[in-house]
Amino acid sequence: MRQHVNPLSSNFKQIERIPSLHEMFVDPKLNFHLDVGSAAGDFLFDLALVNTSWNYLGIEIREKLVKNAQLKVLKREIKNLYFLFGNANNILDDFQNKFIIKNLKSISFNFPDPWFKKRHYKRRVIQPEFINMLSNSLQKETLIFIKTDVKDLFDYMDSTISSNFHFKTIDKKDFNYSESFNPNKVQTTREKYASINKVDIFEQIYMKI
């Protein structure tokens, strides 16, 4: 399976119809979390089974991973989990899909692809225009969680989000986890690898104000 997919490829410009929240989840009124770059979905499977009072959506650009994850959801009859294939930036920016952003309580960007070369920075999922679009559509108090083991990428994401005055940083020690699904109880696949190899992890939480 290809490890890196160019999100700017024209393949991802065409956006298929996205199912409504009623079609994705048995109870569309539950708290709603989005994981961007969900890969095989292990993080969301773990969360969905533990937190049945939340709905979880994963968006992933590698189609095979999404097909397999969605088959697993159906096979296990999980009612609060759904996976969408495509470039998250394009999907969320599409006016027909604004219902996703408007209903979210939180979003996670876990270990997004770093795209190390400067000329490839524009392929990074967090971009000023994307954060601006989120800031215009997210409800107040929606949380954004970022996590990475690449310091340069952390600085880039942190400065991009912090420079938008609609987001404030939440100090981890002041964060009331009881009001969230507590994403830090569950490790992502990349996070498990980073922990085993004792690699530093950089993370931050922001709130839309």
Ligand SMILES: C[S@@+](CC[C@H](N)C(=O)[O-])C[C@H]1O[C@@H](n2cnc3c(N)ncnc32)[C@H](O)[C@@H]1O
């Ligand atoms: C390094 S992996 C991390 C996977 C997982 N979040 C974790 O922490 O283990 C980054 C994932 O983001 C996906 N991805 C990258 N850019 C994306 C985009 N614009 N939209 C959706 N998925 C994207 C990649 O295909 C890959 O599966």
